[in-house]
Amino acid sequence: MKGYIKAFRLGLFSITIFVLFSCKSAQISKSLSKSLKANFYDHQFTGFMVYNPRTKDTVFNYNGDRYFTPASNTKIFTLFTALQFLPEYIPAFTYAVAEDTIVMRGTGDPTFLHPYFNDSTALKFINNYKEAQLLINNFKNEKFGPGWAWEDYDRYFSPERSSFPMYGNVVTIAHDNNLVVIPDVLRSRTYLTQSNTQRDYNTNVFYYKSGTKNKIEIPMVMDSMLIDELWKDLIPNKIKLIHKTSRILDQIAYSVPSDSLYKRMMHLSDNFLAEQMLVLSSSMISDTLDVDRVRDSIINHHLKDLKHKPRWVDGSGLSRYNLFTPASFVQVLSKLYTEIPTERLFNFFPSGGVSGTLKNWYTGEARPYIYAKSGTVGNNYSLSGYLLTNSGELLIFSFMNNHYTKPTSEVKARMQSIFEWLRDHY
Incomplete structure (x- = not known):
């Protein structure tokens, strides 16, 4: 009888907890x-999904199965791929x-003489030999990603x-x-101008607008x-640049810690680093660098359980062809949270009010x-x-806004109030 009463009380307690949680x-x-049915959202497309990985419950789902233009949220898939x-x-x-x-044959490593990383591994190696040969035709893809805007050819975010x-x-x-140019060999092809154009189309002739005080970066034509x-x-x-070799290039030289690359890519939303991370990943499965192949491998093997297969065309999210x-x-x-120590x-992600692209938004009271x-591209923010x-709970979320015409700052302010409410009430 006592065992029956104990079991009854335990069952009643479980039911009570379930009812309260429900x-x-x-x-x-x-x-x-x-909040999402307010007039503010009438003339845009919005999706918001919240998940609790501890209870494995979907806390909230509003258009979570609809496809959106993700912009730089695409870099989350790029990070997953690199890892x-x-x-x-x-x-x-x-x-x-x-x-x-x-x-030597390139793997797509973006850190060699990079303005931030300034890695010199290749120079150190070459200095040990009388001659160096560089294989230059092992990249299969186009220099620009599918759907990139052609007029961005001279903008810093589109190398x-x-x-x-x-x-x-x-x-x-x-x-x-005086003009300071790195690499200095291009100093003779850099001119002061009154125009906003920073480079001649498809030519390595560069322009710096008179009166500008900031340091600028302009993509080079890497022919x-x-x-x-x-x-x-x-x-x-x-x-010496070569197009083929009979030698088996089976030794690998390494440069910077991978985590340093991931962090900078995510915190600054660096498009170039993101694109090259897919190129790097492809180097691990083939001598021919092919970002399409590595994306297919991720979707068809590592992420074959995705409920909604994305249209994924680049590493950075520059392309509006992307749909997630x-x-x-x-x-x-959720997979990243399960596989990687918190x-x-x-450390890879910007934290609200503290770092990266979130430094001025989503500030915590005592801590992030x-x-x-x-992810931001014209009229879209996610x-x-x-x-x-x-x-004390941890929630995983994705909040996506497409096709609005109001200022992005207003969209962020609305999102911030929703996040704060969720933080305080869940």
């Missing part, structure tokens, strides 16, 4: 639904040595993709009494002529409560990541 979930869902394929240190290039000659990047594939220009010129400027009479659902972002964020994972990736509630 009531709370219903209250959360009702309040969030009311599946890349080792602890970035593979800088593959190579073979024959007597006094080193033969060309390549197999062996140099200087971040940009020329860096500043003005301190074989420029690559040869840049290398000869670094190490005269030592490097909030549910897909929640699924991938401290390391949160949001760790997430933003945010996907992790939210810490005052009750």
Whole structure:
């Protein structure tokens, strides 16, 4: 009899907890639904999904299965891809040595002489040999991603993709009494101007607007002529560009810690680093660099359980061809949360009110409560990541806004009020 009473009480307790939790979930869902049905959202397309990984419950789902233009939220899939394929240190290039000659093939490593990383691994290697040969035709894809806007060719956020990047594939220009140009070999082709154009189309002739005080970065045209010129400027009479080799390039040189690349890509929403991370990932499965192949591998193998297969065309999210659902972002964020220690994972993401693209938004009261990736392209803004509630729960979310005409700051302000309510009431 005592055992029966004990079991009854335990069952009653479980039912009570379930009812209370259900009531709370219903209250959360009702309040969030009311917020998203406000007149503010009448003339845009909105999706919002919230998931609790501890209870494995969907807390809220509003258009979570609809496809949206994700902009730089695409970088979450790029991060996931890199974490599946890349080792602890970035593979800088593959190579073979024959007597006094080193033969090298690029892997897509973006850090070589990059304005931030300034890695010099390749130079250190080459200095040990009398001659160096660089294989330059192992990148299969176009230099621009599908759907990139052609008029962005001279903008800092749209560098060309390549197999062996140099200087971040940009020329860096500043003005301190005189023009300061890196790489310096392009100084003779850089001019002061009154125009907003920063480079001649498809030509390495650059312009710096008079009166500008900031340092600027302009994409270079990474053709074989420029690559040869840049290398000869670094190490005269030592490097030779080749299109094929009979040697097996099975040795690997490594550059910077991979986590440093992931963090900068996510915090600054760096398009170039994101694109090259897919190129790098492809180097781990083939000597021919092919970002389409590595994306297909991720979708068809590592993420074959995705409920909604995305249309995924680039690594950065520059293209409006990309289409993802909030549910897909929640699924991938859940996988990352399961596979990676929280401290390391949160280090990759900008934190609200503190770092990266979220430094001026989503500020916590005593500590950050949001760790997430933003995505912005004209008339579209999304945010996907992790939210810490005052009750100690961790929630995974994706909040996507497409096709609005109001200022993005107003969209962010609305989102912030919703996130704060969720933080305080869940």
